[in-house]
Amino acid sequence: MIELDAYVGRTETARDTADAERIRLLAATLDHGGQPWKAGMLPPLGHWLCFRPDAPQSALGADGHPARSDTSFLPNVDLPRRMWAGSRVRFLNDIPLGAAMTRTSTIRSAVHKQGRSGAMVFVTVEHSIAAGDGGPAIVEEQDIVYRDAPTPGAPLPRGEEADIAADAAVRRIAPDSVLLFRYSALTFNAHRIHYDRDYTVREEGYPGLVVQGPLLATLLMDHHLREHGPDRIGGFEFRAMSPLIEGDAIDLVAAHGDGETRLQAIGPRGLAMAAKVTLR
Template structure:
């Protein structure tokens, strides 16, 4: 069953260059962003904070459902997929406005029990012009249930790079993106409550790595990216970023596919 929602939210940000350079440093990149510079692809995820007071947070550290995102009685939240259209450069140090609209809420019954899929559209404007559109798919599910099967990743990459993750990087990315989800920094919570093997690497952080690699491989600014999370990556494991002709994926330590993306 799919429901259409018209609820919207508008956030503004001055796109502080210091925040972008902090992410570049955290990722081991050359610090290059200054006022007026185009931001690297997907860096908008560290902007447009909407911090909430403690009483508005759920047990998982996320804002309590029932505000912008409706409460469907399903406590566990995961980032499932996304699509980004880059209409033009998003500039550091220039005021920007992001309008977010819940396009749909879809309920299904899966192997692990009831599921709800929420699709949110975000549009970012700078200087009166639309520079980025994004569709974000979130999935909510009940407690317990069997773990989803992990798909096997391809091995036909023409370019590959190994990346490492640790507590410090997860903390820094959580802080820069104002992501309070405890699975990324609270090991006892991640293991005992949400039943992960260890701390979970952020889905957007994996997507960030893939887009940076894709831009380098294509040799030009990205215009469109679609990505889908397929299995969680947890500490202390490394991952392999893979590329082949416009398709990118993250291969986990046991050959599983953690994320896939198509970009141009």
């Protein structure tokens, strides 16, 4: 294994614009006639459509991700699977559409662990996003997990059983390959498990295309927005629990309490994602 301590504190800077066209297309992807967020402002989690990867085609690995190297920002971990396992986001100020943005990313921690499925590496990256010449408008801690490939033929991991509050708002969806493709196009995500079914089944061992974690988190945020509107959102956090496959029936669950909305995505294998919106 590589020496992970050498990566802690590493930084990189990226620049982009809060592009109104991407946000209009996000609204269409989420099946809105209009836009259910503050007019003229980047919506909650809209920053995930910004700072898109720009590796040349020749620099991509077999899975469609940029090939790892010792000069990459993230650790060059010798484990085949990488997943975005969770995030904690603070929304400090609105970002107007059209504004120039700067993102400063810092590796805060990188540790080896041994799980039931084998060796794992956990990396936490902090992204601080500023608009124009102002201070941070969005600060996100992102958890990235590297792990071994599963044993061929192993069943998909199950999430814990979900407990739905009696007064919770529930919306059922079934993401298909078109939705997965459109979201990958919006984020310029070339990871093949989201659009190349033959590769996904043959090489990765999944029974079908895999629903993107950030898409599922965006659908949960959208469920909150549909129920409670865009005002007073101060934070969002999510944790991925188990994978979802194209066509899975998913219940999006929102339970609104004092100062927060508890969110769940429940699929055929139990709880797939747990999330929370906190209000200012």
